[in-house]
Amino acid sequence: MIAALCLLLPLGLAVGSFLNVVVYRVPRGLSVVRPASACPGCRRGIAAYDNVPVLSWVLLGGRCRGCRRRISARYPLVEALTGVAFLVVAFRFVPEVVGAADAPGIMSRLLALAAFLYLAALSVALSAIDIELRRLPDRIVLPAYLVGVVLLGSSGAVAGDLPALAGTAIGGAASFGLYLLLAVVRPGGMGMGDVKLAGVLGLFLGFLGPAPLLVGVAAAFLTGGVVGIAAVAAGSAGRRTALPFGPFMFAGAWVGILAGEPLAAAYLSLAGIS
Numbered sequence: 001m002i003a004a005l006c007l008l009l010p011l012g013l014a015v016g017s018f019l020n021v022v023v024y025r026v027p028r029g030l031s032v033v034r035p036a037s038a039c040p041g042c043r044r045g046i047a048a049y050d051n052v053p054v055l056s057w058v059l060l061g062g063r064c065r066g067c068r069r070r071i072s073a074r075y076p077l078v079e080a081l082t083g084v085a086f087l088v089v090a091f092r093f094v095p096e097v098v099g100a101a102d103a104p105g106i107m108s109r110l111l112a113l114a115a116f117l118y119l120a121a122l123s124v125a126l127s128a129i130d131i132e133l134r135r136l137p138d139r140i141v142l143p144a145y146l147v148g149v150v151l152l153g154s155s156g157a158v159a160g161d162l163p164a165l166a167g168t169a170i171g172g173a174a175s176f177g178l179y180l181l182l183a184v185v186r187p188g189g190m191g192m193g194d195v196k197l198a199g200v201l202g203l204f205l206g207f208l209g210p211a212p213l214l215v216g217v218a219a220a221f222l223t224g225g226v227v228g229i230a231a232v233a234a235g236s237a238g239r240r241t242a243l244p245f246g247p248f249m250f251a252g253a254w255v256g257i258l259a260g261e262p263l264a265a266a267y268l269s270l271a272g273i274s
Helices: 002-028 055-059 074-099 103-133 138-159 162-185 192-208 210-234 246-270
Strands: none
Touching: 002 074, 002 103, 002 138, 055 074, 074 103, 074 246, 103 138, 103 192, 103 246, 138 162, 138 192, 162 192, 162 210, 192 210, 192 246, 210 246
């Protein structure tokens, strides 16, 4: 477990550095490969020693080495959040890899680990874009369907886990359908970007089972509602102010992933159902 953490933390930080490129360039229709990263002020290229996740920003005092232009705190924040997200995924899924009894089981859990590491990176990138631009770009969301189906489907197929395969398909379709219905019933209240993202999150939640799926979907609306009410009460938003819903969808999904089963069991117990 310690070895996995030591590997996934720096990997997460490195991925977070790349996500900063994605967050800025993809919504603007730019290539994430070329040109190389440079200061927008003096156009000086970013040297490798100035591109160490989080540490370089701190050592440079949040400014360009050349022109001393201020560098947004979003850059180290995205890097740090991605590193932490990878650690969270490790704590959740690495014990399942270690506990697998045979080669197919190990491969299945490694594929699931890879899938949820991808979801962690997706969560950080799309949340940052949605907060900044109120958009969930198709260039990021739509390929996530393919990645999710391939990794989760392969994981279920290798282990012969038919419930996981069925759950992936049902979860994606059900979540997409629910959000589409809401978008149709209340035009303007739910964007199509949210609808498309819902299908992606449904794949991952459904793979884990009905409890994570139901808890994940419910938690998204609960956290969004609580934050919205708090924002109105604090005077920072009005009753008609549109909040980006993508971050709440991701927050709810991760509640379902990390605690869906115990939360569902606790709710049923309180309700006297089990």
